Amino acid sequence: MYPHTYSxxxxxxxxxxxxxRTRSHQNILNSDxxxxxxxxxxxxxxxxxxxxxxxxxMIVRNAHTGAxxxxxxxxxxLVAMVVGLYVQMxxxxxxxxxxxxxxxxxxxxxxxxxxxxxxxxG
Numbered sequence: 001m002y003p004h005t006y007s008x009x010x011x012x013x014x015x016x017x018x019x020x021r022t023r024s025h026q027n028i029l030n031s032d033x034x035x036x037x038x039x040x041x042x043x044x045x046x047x048x049x050x051x052x053x054x055x056x057x058m059i060v061r062n063a064h065t066g067a068x069x070x071x072x073x074x075x076x077x078l079v080a081m082v083v084g085l086y087v088q089m090x091x092x093x094x095x096x097x098x099x100x101x102x103x104x105x106x107x108x109x110x111x112x113x114x115x116x117x118x119x120x121x122g
Contacts, residue, residue, distance in 0.1 A: 027040065028095060029043060029093060029095050029096050029099075030093065031093045031094065031095055032092060032093050034092070036092050036093070036096070039087065039090060039091055039092055039096055040096070042083060042086075042087040042090075043087055043091065043096045043099050043100055043103075044099070045083060046080055046083050046084040046087055046099070046100050046103035046104065046107070047099045047100070047102060047103035047106075048103070049076050049079055049080040049083070049103065049107065050076075050077075050080035050084065050102070050103030050104060050105070050106035050107035050110070051103065051106050052076050052110075053073055053076035053077035053079075053080050053106060053107045053109070053110025053111060053114075054106035054107070054109050054110045055110075056069060056072055056073035056076060056110055056114070057073045057077065057109055057110035057111075057112070057113035057114055058113070059073075060073050060113055060114060060117050061113050061117075067118065067121075070114050070117045070118045070119065071114070071119075071120055072114075073110045073111070073113060073114035073117075074110075074111055074114030074115055074119045074120055075114075075120070076107070076110060077107045077108065077109070077110035077111025077112070077114055078107075078111055079107070080103055080104060080106065080107025080108075080110070080111075081104055081107050081108055081111060084100050084101075084103055084104035084107060085104070087100050088100050088101070088104070
């Protein structure tokens with residue numbers, strides 16, 4: 001039926017661009033090649049809480065809100081500052097420090113605006 005059998009065929013291997021990995025996947029925060037799970041989690045926590053404090057601070061600044069928003073902006077800003085200062089001391093890579101300082105600055109802005117509108121008293 002078929003003139004060629006399977007053993008007669010020559011197989012060709014084709015490599016598609018982007019499908020071959022030359023190195024293993026590395027976390028962007030682990031630029032030194034070592035794992036730092038605790039520092040990475042605390043770094044992301046500081047960044048996220050700082051950004052939440054910043055957004056809440058902007059809401060407090062630009063809208064008439066209740067005491068709960070003032071207190072939340074102040075508390076999240078304070079948490080971002082305190083955790084950020086601790087993580088800054090134990091951080092291992094430059095990338096972690098960049099995100100930590102960004103979260104601390106955002107948290108400070110949220111804390112300052114929250115304090116200017118009544119802070120923990122509301």
